Amino acid sequence: MNSKKDSGSGHSKKSVSRGMAAAWPICLGYMPIGLAFGVLAQKAGLSPLEIGLMSVVVFAGSSQFIAVSMLAAGASIFSIVATTFVVNLRHFLMSSALAVFLKNADRKKLSFFAYGVTDESFAVNLSKFRDSQWDLNSALVTNYTANFTWIITTMLGGIGGQFIPAHAFGIDYALIAMFICLLVFQIRGYIYVITAVIAGVIAVILSMLIPGNSYIVIASMTAAAIGVVLNKKIGSGEGR
Amino acid sequence: MVSKAYLAVILGMGLVTFLPRWLPLIYLTKRSLPSWLVEWLDFIPAAILSAILLPALVTDSATRSIDLGQPEFVVAIPTFVFAILTKSLGGTVIIGMVFFGLAEKFF
Numbered sequence: 467m468n469s470k471k472d473s474g475s476g477h478s479k480k481s482v483s484r485g486m487a488a489a490w491p492i493c494l495g496y497m498p499i500g501l502a503f504g505v506l507a508q509k510a511g512l513s514p515l516e517i518g519l520m521s522v523v524v525f526a527g528s529s530q531f532i533a534v535s536m537l538a539a540g541a542s543i544f545s546i547v548a549t550t551f552v553v554n555l556r557h558f559l560m561s562s563a564l565a566v567f568l569k570n571a572d573r574k575k576l577s578f579f580a581y582g583v584t585d586e587s588f589a590v591n592l593s594k595f596r597d598s599q600w601d602l603n604s605a606l607v608t609n610y611t612a613n614f615t616w617i618i619t620t621m622l623g624g625i626g627g628q629f630i631p632a633h634a635f636g637i638d639y640a641l642i643a644m645f646i647c648l649l650v651f652q653i654r655g656y657i658y659v660i661t662a663v664i665a666g667v668i669a670v671i672l673s674m675l676i677p678g679n680s681y682i683v684i685a686s687m688t689a690a691a692i693g694v695v696l697n698k699k700i701g702s703g704e705g706r
Numbered sequence: 707m708v709s710k711a712y713l714a715v716i717l718g719m720g721l722v723t724f725l726p727r728w729l730p731l732i733y734l735t736k737r738s739l740p741s742w743l744v745e746w747l748d749f750i751p752a753a754i755l756s757a758i759l760l761p762a763l764v765t766d767s768a769t770r771s772i773d774l775g776q777p778e779f780v781v782a783i784p785t786f787v788f789a790i791l792t793k794s795l796g797g798t799v800i801i802g803m804v805f806f807g808l809a810e811k812f813f
Contacts, residue, residue, distance in 0.1 A: 491799045516708055523720035533719060543711070547718035551726075556754070558726035563750040565734035576735060580728035585758060592751050593795075636807030639781065643802025645759045646782060647789040652752040665753035666760030673761040674770045685757040690749035694742060 478603060485607025488594055492586045492608070493615040495641030499527055500616050501630055504623015506531065510538035517624040521617040526584065528679065529553040530620075556682045560588035567595035571602050582609025586641060589648040596651075657697050665689030777809035 500521075507517045512534065524530055529550045536546045561583050568576065579602060587609045594600035594608075622630070653659055665685045672681035739747075763782050766773040773779070785802040792798070 491795060494799065513707070516712060519708065519713075520716045520719070523716045524723050526723050529719065529723065533715070537715070543715050543718060546715055547722055550719040551722035554723045555726055557723070558730060559750055559754060561727050561730040562734055563747045563754075565730050566739070566744060566747050568731065568735045571735055573732060576731045577728060580731045581724060583727040583731075589751070589755055634807075636803035636805070636810065639778075639802045639806035640799055642759070642762060642778065642782070643785050643799045643806075644795065645755055646785050646802065647793075647795045647798035649752065649755040649759060650786070650789040650793070651795075652755060658749070658752045661749045662752045662756035666756040669757035670761050670764055670772070673765055674772075681761065682754065682757045686750060686753035689753040689757070690746050693749035693753070694746050697745065 481601060481603035482607050484600075485604040486611050488590055488604070489587075489608045489611035489615075491640060491644040492590060492612040494637065495586065495644060496527075496612060496615045497619050498633060498637050499641075500619025501623035501627045503527065503530055503534070504620045504625070505627035506623075507534045507620070508624040508627070510534045512537075512624065514621045514624040518617055518621040521620045524550070525581065525613055525616060526550070526554050526557075527616070553679055556585075556679070556686075557583050557588070559683060559686060560585070560592075564588065564592060564595070567592075568602060575602050575606065579606055579609060582606070582613050584609075584612065586644065587612050589645060593648050593651045657693055657700070660696060661689050661693035664692055777806060781805040781809050 504514075504517055507520075507530075508514075512520075520530055520533070524533075532549055532553060533546050536549065561580060564583065568579075587605075590608060591600070591605045594604070649662065653662065665688075668688055669681050669685035672685060673679075763779045764772055764774060764776075766776060781802060784805055785798060788801045789798040
């Protein structure tokens with residue numbers, strides 16, 4: 467704690483404001499989803515405290531939705547935990563991609579950072595790390611701002627979510643629009659376009675054929691491998 | 707107030723969610739990675755964002771079939787164009803929401 471304060475001059479203040487500024491599209495997008503989750507969880511018989519605890523301990527939106535419906539259906543602990551594992555396995559890929567930018571970073575900070583790796587924070591932080599200005603402190607602030615929003619909105623949803631007009635102003639589209647722009651940021655040459663198109667097409671086809679969301683991991687690993695092969699064939703440097 | 711069974715569920719969920727997020731960050735940041743792996747990981751963000759996004763845009767999650775007429779997809783086209791032209795994250799989020807809000811009124 468102290469060492470944080472010692473280095474807490476203008477530099478870390480800047481990390482805080484930059485991290486929070488980067489988090490707002492995520493927070494906007496989490497609000498309707500968090501409220502909806504709270505309402506659903508409350509209907510499944512969970513108290514606001516229980517909802518908040520799950521959001522703190524797990525912090526993974528889609529798996530929380532699935533877990534609540536499984537709880538309501540009386541599923542076993544093992545099947546809920548196993549399902550959660552499969553649903554959240556995609557974060558393994560995201561953390562791996564982020565690790566490239568965090569060589570020899572402080573282990574404790576990395577552990578706190580790992581807790582907050584979601585689809586949304588991954589996408590925002592990865593784009594930011596490409597600008598050399600971004601550091602782990604800013605990334606931590608982004609993650610915990612998003613985390614705080616998720617915990618609060620899920621609990622609010624559990625308390626009285628049905629009274630909040632959660633779907634106004636096209637807010638349901640906030641995360642999709644954010645992903646669209648962050649995908650555009652990732653396109654740094656035509657090989658990236660080809661890779662993204664292949665990943666998208668495989669994902670669409672698999673999502674209709676196999677249950678769950680494992681199509682995300684399969685499609686992106688396959689498409690990235692094809693990207694590597696194409697890059698080799700076409701000759702290094704050209705697509706970048 | 708909070709039952710032991712419920713605590714066991716969320717602790718189990720928390721553990722299996724945290725480990726895949728944590729292990730690569732702890733192990734891969736301490737090693738020098740082979741160049742093919744770095745290159746592969748370099749393609750992962752574009753691939754994974756597209757793999758998350760496209761099914762959400764073009765498939766109807768309820769029926770698991772392709773539906774190019776749904777507002778999610780129709781609105782995505784001008785949103786993509788706006789993102790490419792402006793490279794503004796905040797602007798794209800706002801524009802996407804406005805278009806989607808309008809589209810929901812007409813669909």
